Amino acid sequence: MIAEIKSNTDTKMQKSVEALRVNLAKVRTGRAHVGLLDHINVDYYGAPTAINQVANVTLIDSRTIGVQAWEKTMISKIEKAIRDGDLGLNPSTNGDVIRVPMPALTEERRKDLTKVVRNEADDAKVAVRNIRRDANEQLKRLVKDKDISEDDERRAAEDVQKLTDKYVIEIDKLLAEKEKELMTM
Template identity: 45%
Template sequence: MSDDTASILKDAQSKMTKTVEVTKDEFTAIRTGRASAAMFQGITVEYYGAPTPLNQLASLQFPEARTVIVTPYDKTAMSATETALRESDLGVNPTNNGDTLRVVLPALTEERRRDYVKLARTKAEDGRIAIRGSRGNAKKAIEKLVKDGEIGEDEGARAEKDLEALTKKFIEQVDEALALKETELETV
């Protein structure tokens, strides 16, 4: 295999690896029965006119499985933090006691679990699409090398076969992560 095809495959592999990591990160943000810091990663608070991530404005404590105590570092950001939590897709209504916000996550209903499974499947499909996009770009680059005469057709076919194997491997990783998340969501 020439250096050109090896570098194309290596580039495709690194992009696919990143895609799998991003997909797994998105899965952690999907709520299960327990509260976790990952659930709050996507929440931004309007702080002095700038959208600021919640984890930069407040500390999160988890005294119980479904309870979160949010303590803003700056007390002037309390109402903005409360609003951001209320408007988030977590479906929570924080209780303000002056110094902290107490967030009790509601128990997941069967319908809500199904919604989260659908969301996980959507994110998994987005990951698969991104992996196939990386495969398409790499395939075009290999075909260009063959067309330009930089590599032979046999070598191009071999590289495409390796690319397909790589694609299959990474799509299986996304599917495995999805299966784990579905099991986690369906466990009461």
């Protein structure tokens, strides 16, 4: 039982770190890429829907993303969603194509992106700590049900804490790499 809890905890923490890795890849460092808009949701008839579910997202050139809505009524909603996103982009509509130019990365913009990256890392740390809390609660439940001894629970909780520390360090490394990448010209 304890081994199963530790294994599940390790797997969930790994997934949190992988999710962070994916989110950090979306933060641009100068070039446009279609994955940049993946996390933006559009109000599609009352339901928040991923932008790639209501439009084609393509690269027009290395500094411009093109978004072609599948329904003409969605163009203004998509444009608004991109503008309101946390990426600081300013889309413009040209007929039925929304052009999203990537502004040059100024020092101020780099600092803004660093804040976005730090928030992503903080969210990942919170997720890891929530997983630790859930594992500790499962261990306490096992002690309460008299399935394991208090000593076993204490040792397992220490192991869970070691896992937590390991993944928090990994998150910090990913954050440091991305910040360095953002701040170099």
